[in-house]
Amino acid sequence: MISATDQQDVKKEKILEAAHHRFLHFGYSKTTMNEIAGDLSMSKALLYYYFPDKSQLYVAVMRKVADNYLKSLTDRINTFANLKEAFIFQIDTQHDFIVTNYNFFDYFRLNEQNLPEMIWEIVARVHESETELLVSAITTEVERGQIKPVANPNEIVEVLLDALHGVRAKSLSHKKTMFPNKEHLDEIRSKRLLLADIFIKGLMY
Amino acid sequence: MISATDQQDVKKEKILEAAHHRFLHFGYSKTTMNEIAGDLSMSKALLYYYFPDKSQLYVAVMRKVADNYLKSLTDRINTFANLKEAFIFQIDTQHDFIVTNYNFFDYFRLNEQNLPEMIWEIVARVHESETELLVSAITTEVERGQIKPVANPNEIVEVLLDALHGVRAKSLSHKKTMFPNKEHLDEIRSKRLLLADIFIKGLMY
DNA sequence: AAATTGATAAATTTGTTAAAAAAGTCAGGA
DNA sequence: TCCTGACTTTTTTAACAAATTTATCAATTT
Incomplete structure (x- = not known):
């Protein structure tokens, strides 16, 4: 027998x-509750009611x-042959996540200030989770003796993530096209890979 | 004798x-031509008329x-003992430039899209100029045998600048305070220095 | 002629209000 | 408990007047 709660969950x-x-497809402000119901x-x-x-x-x-995104990260944690693989995975996975949900995040970008607290929690x-994946990759790589021991892996990862974000932001700003096209995205990716390469070498002995 | 053109320049x-x-002090939109004239x-x-x-x-x-900013850069080009010094100079000089002109750039930030072409030229x-300074510093360091020869210093510098920008942008976003305060700025600076350190090591043999 | 101004025209921003659209509520039915 | 139509409240939009600001120009001073 199916419980009422299960039924609710299905409908939800x-x-x-x-x-x-x-x-x-239309962003937060351009979709109405009526349409969703319809x-x-x-x-x-x-x-x-729900x-x-x-x-x-x-x-x-x-x-x-x-x-979903989180799961794709945790599934792969500690499965990388080396640090570079982990970095590339992070770059590509996050990139894919952002591109496929681009419109969905308009609400996010539009309000920026005064978003519900829950959003920030998410x-x-x-x-x-992103940090954890990379910290773990770095720690593993240290244990393998591939890179120097680092005092504070978290700090390193945070700087890397900020830096990667910068590569994206800078390349996308002052481009007229509201929508990042294939070439842009490829350019961003290759810049990020270059950064990752230098970064990794910077962590070696 | 002072020429009419000189007089004009003085008044301009x-x-x-x-x-x-x-x-x-008040930003572009909050200052009127009347006030300036006043x-x-x-x-x-x-x-x-002018x-x-x-x-x-x-x-x-x-x-x-x-x-002015440009001049402060060109004045110091090729005067650095090593790459790190150049990076630190870049970080601090740009930082100072942005902080002291924060309000001035509001017009800039507000319109983002559709700014006059001349702005983009500037x-x-x-x-x-920023790139030139850093490219020159890298080239010099290569000649000194301190770092590996790089195929395309311009590309490297661009990635570094994007990355440094990212450290700033990420740290400043979703901070409520319209105005970056001392602690934030210090945090950003130390993150940037960390990034610069790793980056430089990443360029070594 | 070059530099300057007061008066005035043109454009932009701000404030107001009414209508339309969307969000959100609720008494009641299956 | 799940669901709806009708209803109320809130938010967005449109239209327009008032106020502010940008920009122009004929006339005046240096």
């Missing part, structure tokens, strides 16, 4: 899917999206 | 000073500010 899941679809052939009121309001629905979708979780 | 200079003062006890119409419009006045001030000049 359906709603999350529909909402994700809308948010992903997509599911249900009344708007029912959405409010989720308290629009922004918390968005947060729930975000959490799901983030959890962001923090993601960041921690 | 006065106007640039007054405009800079206003832009620096500061100089002249009529607003006279401003338009400068075609507000935005070109701003650009002229910007050019002056940028030229930005490009500054960027080239």
